[in-house]
Amino acid sequence: MNANRISLSLTLERLWQFSLQYYGVREVKDACLHLQNQYKGNVNLLLLLKWLDEQNVCFREQDWHKVEECLGRSETLLHSYRDMRRKIKHHVPETLYRESLQFELQLEKQQQSDLVDCINALKLELNHAEPLTLRYCRQLGGEALYASFSEPVNDIANL
Template structure:
């Protein structure tokens, strides 16, 4: 089949709302955390890939490095902050810990913004091949987690 160039309407708010609702599915959340903690995967990238899969859209194979590169700006900061927050969990009040979680969410949203900006610069095609999420899980060695992501996302308004 020939590739069909497509245009999508990807905005930070659209991806963020999709992510919040999709991540709220217990099996998805558990699989995301496993991908992050056991396979060093990036949850925001996985959520973007799932959104693209839902749109039946893909970027070119040679652009994977660009997508990975756009994460580099925020990944080290987010990882360091996450480790600090986990360490503080048993040493600070619940309210301070909740504030730390909220700040981490803001860092996550900034990372999604970086991903959206990057994605909106790439040529996109209709995806006639395997899902991007499956390719990402396989790349990380976590293909067994794919079953948690294989189902279509719950009907989420304003996708």
């Protein structure tokens, strides 16, 4: 058995609460939206990677494709819905638009559920290399955004 291999209990609720609080930081939210809109990054994946960074764990390099593949089921639906919501924003009553935002949040939560299932099926190890969030930003060509994600999350890391 690998001495670096660890066991970690990640639940959807733990990741969701972490995400809500972390994303609630203005600089983080702005950087996430920039990553999504300018670099075609996935915010839920970034939030998961940040949670793993806070735990000082990572998955194996050869498992990156598995993590990205698990997004496939929900990514197309989420993109299509998000585009539609943006188009109707000025053509529907505010209450209906707010309902559409709530539905989009449910789609986001489902995507996080898929990510949690995927991570829980992988072998995790202590991270002795660079943070996963840095690797992801670099992979997308948005390495400069990493500064917004690099600070430790003191109050919410143990969620």
